[in-house]
Amino acid sequence: MSGRAYLSLGSNVEPETHLRAAVRALRERFGEIVVSPAYRTHAVGFDGPDFLNAAAIIDSDLEPQPLNDWLHALEDAHGRDRTGPRFSDRALDIDIVLFDDRVIAGGGNLRIPRPDLEHAFVLRPLAEIAPDTVVPGTGCSLATLWAAHAEHDAELDRTTLT
Known part of the structure; x- marks a missing residue:
């Protein structure tokens, strides 16, 4: 086993x-997973339909880069278009937010912890399913970061994916 990956999933x-x-594909590939409820949030960075955002925890036999490649292939299978603007409609967007206690920075698009963790649509679902997980470099748990977040008390529509 390579490690535990904490994923952010979104679609609009x-x-x-x-x-x-995507949850079915993750289960087929990685076995039992933990999945948060999905929350409806406004598009960030562009005008578009609302997103549903969720989080999942998987035990991966892949290292972070091969896992990222596998997730990109899953996105592509769902019609992900990488030729348009960075902020645009997405049939499927899955990112590795955390991978055990690793920190990965540098070239390429893989950054762990993922900077998107600052957004409520990433942090809230993760804090719900992994509240005691400490974010490397911060010394803070996901629950602590979520409790301090400006959008902590915002009401969001919620749905179950499983």
Whole structure:
């Protein structure tokens, strides 16, 4: 076993369909996983339909880069278009937010912990399923970071993916 990966999942194109399919694919590949509820949030960085965002925890036999490549292939299988603007509609977007206590920075698109952790749509679902997990470099748990977040008390529509 390589490590425990904490993932952020999002979609604003037929979101329930794509997120449920992604959860099925993760289970087929990695076995039992933990999945948060999905939260409806506004698009960030562009005007578009609302997203459904969730989190998952998997025990991966892949190192972070091969796992990232596998997740990109899953996104591509769901019609992910990487040729357009960075902030745009997404049938499926899955990112590795944390991988055990590793810190990965430098070239390429893989950064762990993922900077997107500052966004409520990433932090809230992760804090819900892994509250005691400490974010490397901060000394803070996901629950502590979420409790201090500006959007902590915001009400969001919630749905279950499993």
